[in-house]
Amino acid sequence: MALVPFDDRDGWIWLDGHFVPWRSANLHVLSHALHYGSAVFEGVRMYEGRIFELEAHTRRLFRSAELLDFGIPFTQSEINRACIEACARNGLSDCYLRPIAWRGAEQLSVSALQTQTRVAIAVWEWPKYFDAERIKQGVRLCWAKYRRPPAEAAPTSAKAAGLYMICTVSKNAAERAGYDDALMLDCTGAIAETTGANIFFVREGALYTPTPDCFLDGITRQTVISIARKAGIRVIETRIDPAELPSFSECFIVGTAAEVTPVGEIDGFRFRPGQLTFDLIERYSAAVRAHVHAVADLVPETA
Ligand code: PMP
Numbered sequence: 001m002a003l004v005p006f007d008d009r010d011g012w013i014w015l016d017g018h019f020v021p022w023r024s025a026n027l028h029v030l031s032h033a034l035h036y037g038s039a040v041f042e043g044v045r046m047y048e049g050r051i052f053e054l055e056a057h058t059r060r061l062f063r064s065a066e067l068l069d070f071g072i073p074f075t076q077s078e079i080n081r082a083c084i085e086a087c088a089r090n091g092l093s094d095c096y097l098r099p100i101a102w103r104g105a106e107q108l109s110v111s112a113l114q115t116q117t118r119v120a121i122a123v124w125e126w127p128k129y130f131d132a133e134r135i136k137q138g139v140r141l142c143w144a145k146y147r148r149p150p151a152e153a154a155p156t157s158a159k160a161a162g163l164y165m166i167c168t169v170s171k172n173a174a175e176r177a178g179y180d181d182a183l184m185l186d187c188t189g190a191i192a193e194t195t196g197a198n199i200f201f202v203r204e205g206a207l208y209t210p211t212p213d214c215f216l217d218g219i220t221r222q223t224v225i226s227i228a229r230k231a232g233i234r235v236i237e238t239r240i241d242p243a244e245l246p247s248f249s250e251c252f253i254v255g256t257a258a259e260v261t262p263v264g265e266i267d268g269f270r271f272r273p274g275q276l277t278f279d280l281i282e283r284y285s286a287a288v289r290a291h292v293h294a295v296a297d298l299v300p301e302t303a
Contacts (some may be wrong), residue, residue, distance in 0.1 A: 012089045014121040019075070019089055025120060032115050033102030037162030040064035041100040043230075043256045044083065045288070049093040052256075052288045053219050054080055058099070060219070063160035067099050067267045070117050072101050079119070086123045096126035096257065102161075113195040129196075129257040130180055138264020138273045139253070141194060144170035144182035148192045148214045154215045167195035181253075182268055186214050191240045197255030199263075200224065201248035202276050208248070220254040220284075227283045233276070249272040252281075260284045 011168035033039040041064075044057045058076045065072050069160040072079070083097055086100040100122075132137050135294050146166035148261075149156060154163060170182040183199065193199055199223040201208045207228055208222065226236050251263035251271045260281045262273030 008048040009012060009124070012086070014089075015065070015118070016088045017082075020086075023121075025122070026107040027102075027118065030108050031102065031118075032108060032112050033104075033118075035104075035108060035159070035232075036063055036110065036112070037160070037165070038068060038070065038112060038115075039100060039102035039161035040068055040159055041098060041157060041161060044088050044097040044099070044164050045256055046093060046095050047288045049087075050088070050289075051097065053223070054083060056219050056258075057256075059100065060159060061099055064155075064160055065117070067158040067285065070101075070103060070112070070115070070158055072119060073117055074119060079121070079253070082121050083123075086121045090123050092123055092125060092282075094127075095123045097121060097123045100116065100161075104219045113148075122180050124255070129259070130261055134180060135261055136273075138251075138262040138271060139180035140178075140265040141181050141183045141263055142174050142267045143176060143180040144184040145173055146170055147185045147187050151214045153187075157216065164195075171195040184215075185242070186210075188239075190241060191263070194253050197253040197258040197261070199251065199253050201240065202250035202274065205276070206236060207276075208236050208238060208240060211237045218255055220256055220259070222289060224254050224260065224280060224284060227287055228280065229281065231279075245269045250277045252277045254284075255303060259288075265290045 005022065009022050011022040013018040013022055015025050021053045040061060042057045044054065045052055055234050058079045061079065062072055064075060078100060080246065087095060088098065101117055101119045106116055110261060126137040128135065129137045140196065145287065146169065170184065173189060174182040181194045182190045183194050191199065193215045198218045199209065226237050250273060251266065253261050253263060262277045263271055264273065
């Protein structure tokens with residue numbers, strides 16, 4: 001399938017408070033964010049005209065910006081409303097949303113006190129993160145080249161562009177070697193997450209997932225934990241050593257883009273996607289469609 005470049009599509013992008021034609025949503029090459037990684041973003045999905053966990057994503061966007069020491073010159077309600085309008089303006093009801101905030105071109109040095117924050121929201125159709133056949137069999141993971149930095153070394157709970165540098169290098173290497181994604185360890189050698197999703201394992205009917213102490217506590221991760229607990233499934237957040245892999249019967253990864261995706265292999269160690277994984281796929285799919293975030297639900301911050 002031919003790739004349509006992201007800067008050469010039809011549609012509208014919300015940029016700094018206004019909708020602009022897709023191809024006009026440009027920034028200058030001397031933007032601070034491009035040189036110093038000063039950008040934070042979100043990945044959000046709309047299902048059947050409703051955005052899943054919109055407020056939680058927007059809250060995280062603002063928190064991420066705060067962790068990178070910059071403010072966003074809009075209220076969270078304004079961003080929520082702009083997200084909904086961006087979907088409507090582009091005629092989409094099942095789509096992926098990408099809000100992003102970054103430091104502009106007013107100052108180009110490590111110091112960035114004089115920069116202004118720019119904000120954009122783009123939306124596009126993006127049905128599945130992984131190939132459908134691969135999802136059925138379970139995706140294949142290899143070990144990532146890089147480890148997640150510890151929380152003392154980086155703002156690890158921010159969804160910050162700069163933190164994805166090691167993810168892209170690791171994911172590219174995985175794909176070149178014929179895998180779907182790479183599984184990253186933390187600095188102590190415990191299992192952390194993949195390059196864009198959190199991970200769960202199954203052992204004797206219970207779910208095990210790494211404690212998110214140096215990586216994103218994903219919104220999908222939190223949703224899956226809550227769905228599982230409501231269904232009476234025990235969920236244990238703990239340190240997971242790679243040596244424990246043989247003790248698990250199933251494995252799956254979760255994220256806004258990946259949703260709930262079975263894992264079939266981690267570097268030669270095989271899992272057969274099983275009943276618990278398929279059950280959670282169904283429950284997650286029902287949860288994202290049951291969620292209601294219509295424009296009318298959003299209470300304006302100023303009456
Ligand atoms: N970890 C990483 C590195 C990610 O990019 C994502 C996707 N945002 C996640 C975890 C899962 O987060 P969420 O469920 O909030 O999309």
